[in-house]
Amino acid sequence: MLDIDEAIRLTRTGDLWLFRGRTVTDRAIRTLTNAPVNHVGMAVVLDDLPPLMWHAELGKTLMDQWTGDHHRGVQLHDLAESLTRWRDVYGQASWMRQLIPEAGKPEEDAAMRTIARLDGVSFPGTMKLAGRWLRGRDAYVPRRKRGRRVRPEAAFCAEVTAETLMEMGILEDDRKAQWYDPGTFWSGAYLPLTGPWAYGGEVQVGEEPTGRAPSSRTRWRA
DSSP: OBOHHHHHHHOOTTOEEEEEOOSHHHHHHHHHHTOSOSEEEEEEOOTTSOOEEEEEESOOOSOOTTTSSOOSEEEEEEHHHHHHIIIIISOOEEEEEOEESOOOHHHHHHHHHHHHHHTTOBOOOHHHHHHHHHHTTSOBOOGGGTTOOOOOSBOOHHHHHHHHHHHTTSBOSSBOGGGOOGGGGSTTSOOOBOTTOEEOOOEEBSOOSSSOOOOTTOOOOO
8 A cells, every 4th residue: 555645656658546435326327337436537647747646527626737617527626636635535445556568758749739639528418328338338439430539529537538538549449438437447448459569467556435446356347
């Protein structure tokens, strides 16, 4: 287990941040997707900026570091502020998974292109989120359509993470981004990474607010 300050110091661009809460909505997301976690984000760590969290959420309390304003949906937050809010206000346990090897400038540039394209996209309501994810079960993307990147009307957290990793060349682009749910990014699930990329196991960050951590040995998707 790492404390929050140490985890922030160690995190790098492309690292995954996973969260598990106990609200009705959190449980509904995990039940719908058969996943151990209900939220996922990705670290963005650039030389001249504090570590950032790239994700999508309904709240608008924190300032978006890309636009300099407050809005709902897809956002780029100060990582320390985001972790504090998700743990202390939302009551979420958190874990980090580190990308191996470390992302380089081409991957960072690709991440920034995705941020420019997706920042501010709306977060879907609960019913639309479910419908969007279920439609994503038709996962295959024909080869002629791969690599095409458009700005969607709405996007949920796992979709944003998947889109960004595809743009970075870390995740295969043969599936729709809507196919992914937060649990896909937990170890034991099928995550179609390209070579030579891999993710380390989950490292718990800070004391878990309540309950027990899900087992990393469990397969949450065939």
